[in-house]
Structures are given as structure tokens and as C-alpha cells.
């Protein structure tokens with residue numbers, strides 16, 4: 001039965017990789033829906049928002065869409081793999097993903113991007129990252145708080161109020177001061193977050209915005225996506241105040257459980273979250289990174 005052996009005898013054909021166009025959107029959505037291998041880490045934005053705007057690539061095989069990868073450079077010097085999907089068998093998936101990633105790295109190097117990062121949840125992407133010389137640079141842990149108790153109130157001299165559109169530019173500066181480039185929310189990311197968030201508050205001290213938090217709420221679950229305090233104002237209870245106020249707001253919204261992520265080396269945030277009874281939900285996830293264009 002020679003034909004049964006054919007796939008093992010001949011290496012998989014190489015597919016055609018090209019930039020994704022807006023008219024691919026529906027096919028991409030279908031691919032993501034049906035794909036056996038997928039990676040979704042889109043944070044605030046629907047994946048289709050990036051098509052035609054960023055490093056979004058598709059792979060075609062005999063005119064059908066079999067692969068998709070999007071890695072926008074946001075913040076500008078660092079790109080993240082926000083989505084990847086491949087609808088092939090196990091053997092050809094590796095080859096196609098490699099092809100998509102190589103094309104992506106080439107495009108990013110032309111945009112002045114320094115690094116490409118990925119945080120896979122499923123194991124299928126990792127062998128390709130290893131093969132392309134990505135290395136683990138950090139670990140991220142998910143923490144959950146099973147109730148909405150507020151063990152401390154934080155700095156009561158700070159004024160906490162809802163964020164307004166006019167705050168966004170200042171918050172982008174605050175992000176740049178508080179986080180290394182890999183984790184920074186850009187102005188654009190903050191604008192998207194402002195539109196999508198269910199709870200977005202800032203803390204002012206003496207009339208200056210010194211910190212903010214932004215959260216999403218889905219049913220009885222809240223996810224604290226970001227908590228940032230300007231380095232010059234840290235360790236004065238502002239993080240605790242923003243967290244305590246967010247928990248109060250969650251109660252009003254009918255939330256019963258809160259989650260968030262942080263890096264395993266972020267002792268400041270771990271200390272704060274531990275004091276608020278957040279506990280790890282499982283093992284940490286690796287953050288993979290490789291330089292671009294070097």
C-alpha cells in the first residue's frame with residue numbers, strides 16, 4: 001500500500017506566505033476557529049484589528065488558508081506574537097510555523113524592532129521557538145483572589161477617580177517610566193484599553209496623576225490587566241489604594257473572583273498581591289524572546 005507511506009516519504013511542500021489583507025479577515029477568523037494549533041494572546045484588541053495594519057501574515061496552500069501569524073510592534077521596539085494558528089497535521093505544522101515566523105522576523109527587522117516575544121500557553125509553539133533560537137527571559141504567573149475582601153485601604157490622601165480620555169497621554173509616560181519596554185502599554189494600547197475597560201481608575205496626589213489600574217469584567221469574574229504607579233511615588237500605599245478601590249468597584253459590578261498576572265521576579269507586585277490574598281493558580285508561563293535583525 002504505497003500511497004499510505006507517501007506523506008512519510010516526501011517532506012511537506014512549502015506554503016506561500018504573504019501579508020494578510022483586509023479581505024482575508026473572514027477566512028482568518030474561520031481558521032482561528034477550526035485550527036488544531038492556535039495561540040491567542042491578544043489582550044485588549046480583536047485579532048482582526050491588526051490585519052492589514054501590522055505584521056500580520058497568512059500562509060496559503062493550494063489557495064486555501066492554512067496558517068496565520070500576527071506580531072505587531074507595540075510598544076514600538078518590541079513585538080509580541082498576539083495570534084498564531086495552523087490547520088495542518090503535527091509534522092507540517094512545525095514547518096509552516098517556522099516559515100511564518102521567519103517571514104515575520106524579516107519584516108520586523110525592516111521596522112526597527114529589536115525583539116520578538118511570545119508567551120505560549122499550549123505546548124505546540126515552543127519547539128518552533130526553540131528551533132529559531134528564542135530563549136526564556138522571564139516567567140509570568142497568574143494569581144487569583146477567591147473573594148473580594150479588602151485587607152488594607154492604602155494611601156487615603158490620594159484621590160482616586162475614573163480615568164478620562166485626557167489622562168491617556170500622561171498614563172503612557174507613566175508606563176514608560178515604570179516598565180521596561182517588553183511590558184509597556186503604548187499610547188495606542190492605552191487608548192484601546194480605555195475604550196474596552198470595565199473599570200479604569202487613576203490616583204492623583206497633589207493634583208498629579210501618579211498611578212492607575214485598568215480591569216475587565218466578564219460575568220462574576222474580573223481581570224486586573226494593569227496596575228502601575230510612577231517610580232517616584234512607589235511604596236507610599238498608592239498601589240494598595242488603587243487595588244482596594246478597584247475591589248470596591250468590582251463588588252458593585254457583581255464580581256466574585258479576581259485574577260491578574262505578574263512576573264515571578266516582580267517582588268513589589270507580588271508583595272502587594274500577597275497582602276491582598278491573591279494566590280497562584282498554577283505553574284508560571286515562560287516568556288520567550290529573541291533579538292530581531294541581529
Ligand SMILES: CC(C)(COP(=O)(O)OP(=O)(O)OC[C@H]1O[C@@H](n2cnc3c(N)ncnc32)[C@H](O)[C@@H]1OP(=O)(O)O)[C@@H](O)C(=O)NCCC(=O)NCCS
Pocket residue numbers: 154178179226227228229230233234235236237238239240241261262263266267268269271272275
Ligand atoms: C507594583 C506596584 C504597582 C506597587 O505600587 P506601590 O504604590 O509601590 O505599592 P504600595 O506602596 O501600595 O505597596 C504595597 C506593599 O508592597 C510593598 N512593596 C512595594 N514595593 C516593593 C518592593 N520594591 N519590594 C518589596 N515590597 C514592596 C510595600 O512595602 C507594601 O507592603 P507593606 O505595606 O507591607 O510595606 C508598583 O511597584 C509599580 O507600579 N511597579 C511597576 C509596574 C508593575 O510592576 N506593576 C504590576 C505588574 S502586574
